[in-house]
Amino acid sequence: MKRLISALGVVAVLAGFSGPSAAETPAITKEEAHEIGVNAYLYFYPLITMDLTRLQSLNLPPDEGLSGPPNKFFNLPAFPPADMRQVVRPNFDTLYSSAWLDLTDGPVVVSVPDTDGRYYLLPMLDMWTDVIASPGWRTTGTKAGTFLITPPDWRPELKDGFAKELGLPEGTQRISASTPWLWVIGRTKTDGPSDYPAVHKIQAGYKITPLANWGKDVPAPDYKRDPSFNVKTPPKLQIDSMAADKYFAYAAELLKTNPPHFTDRPIIARMKRLGIVPGESFDLSKAPEAVQAGLKDAPKDAQALMAWKFPTVARNANNWSMNTDTVGVYGNYYLKRAIMTQQGLGANVPEDAVYPLSLGDKDGKPLDGNKNYRIHFAKGELPPVQGFWSVTLYDDQGFQVPNSLNRFALSSWMDMKTNPDGSLDLLIQNQKPDGDMKANWLPAPKGPFTLTMRLYAPDSAVLTGKWNPPAIAPVE
Secondary structure: OHHHHHHHHHHHHHHOOOOOOOOOOOOOOHHHHHHHHHHHHHHHHHHHHHHHHHHHHHHOOOOOOOOOOOOOOEEOOOOOOOOOOOOOOOOOOEEEEEEEEEOOOOOEEEEEOOOOOOOEEOOEEOOOOOEEEOOEOOOOOOOOEEEEEEOOOOOOOOOOOHHHHHOOOOOOEEEEOOOOEEEEEEEEEOOOHHHHHHHHHHHHOOEEEEHHHOOOOOOOOOOOOOOOOOOOOOHHHHHHOOOHHHHHHHHHHHHHHOOOOHHHHHHHHHHHHHOOOOOOOOOHHHOOHHHHHHHHOHHHHHHHHHHHHHHHOOEEEOOEEEOOOOOOOOOOOHHHHHHHHHHHOOOOOOOOEEOOEEOOOOOOOOOEOOOEEEEEEOOOOOOOEOOOEEEEEEEOOOOOOOOOOOOOEEEOOOOOOEOOOOOEEEEEEOOOOOOOHHHHEEEOOOOEEEEEEEEEOEOHHHHHOOOOOOOEEEEO
16 A cells, blocks of 8 residues: 555656756757757658648639639649640549648638549648548438538537537538648549549539528639749649758648647647747747757758658569558658658548558569550459559659550459459550450550559458559560
């Protein structure tokens, strides 16, 4: 009993212990500042990237792709053409619908039409790039739906029956945002150009209405450009070339309006030693000399760490990179979150989509169109998905390759030829194959290329690693 009382006493003391005062905290060294600075750089990388992407999207004219004013969906009407170079690794499975939700003046209502069973997905990313909600075919079904998106801490007392209270349709679902801006990167399944008209009708049904305007006839938001913002340099190039003083000052300003996640408390506490405090501005030139010296090379060293980790950030299976863990929601794995932001901003959670990336042929050698390749799916071993799947070819820069068929992907909706034993072969080569295998042909360039597989609503076998794509085999 005495030991128990003693232990409880220790716990009580620790519970009331708030740490040493500022006067007792030893002065930070250059080495400590640098180590914290590298981690702070990784922590802030997604937040700054999202803000630059947001500002660029809002300041580009609405007729330039998925850009335009907030609280309105902008839709791509067709798959990217052969010469499109604005986005790397575009998909040829869905048509995109994008919107930036501005919650700074209050909630908005997102409405979706009945898609009649068609796959659609409206993932909502907060400013830290975490997917906070993912309405769509897998989660909320394909009937018409209404979603109330509320700002952080907005009316937490709102309980069941809120739809009637707010005059919203019965069955409206509430989604509480973690930041005052969200990015919705919508996708609607599209089975080739002949399917465009049906998809366009669905896209036209994606609507955003400020709650204050619900039930009113209010014109759509106008396009207003800030001429001082750089709309020509891609966000990635802007952030990757940003010096430490500008980078951390920018981050501190964003931290004023974008609350850290609950699990971020440890890194927030560590950054206070640098002088980076939530709600306060940061001027590196006024920081102690050790902090100035320690942060100077933090961007360079953090970038080097990201480049070093990238090849192993996902598991290797048959020389396919299988990124099925800690994607879309990252917890405190800030290094991976930064890498995913840099390499492919807007990642879905694996339950919605997994994207195997080719690392080479079965022997690990780079893929090259001077050779012919085959991907062989044994009978019963096609990608196990609830949705659909595809294989897309890109050049070594991540762009689609013009070809005589104007075909950039092989997709599960296509009428491909199976072998007599029920297996399926995909042929990846430069020259048209003989016979009736043209339906299974993915044209390759005379040079280096890569493949990306897309698995929409994958089964648990994909997520757990029990199923992996077959190796890419050279054909002699």
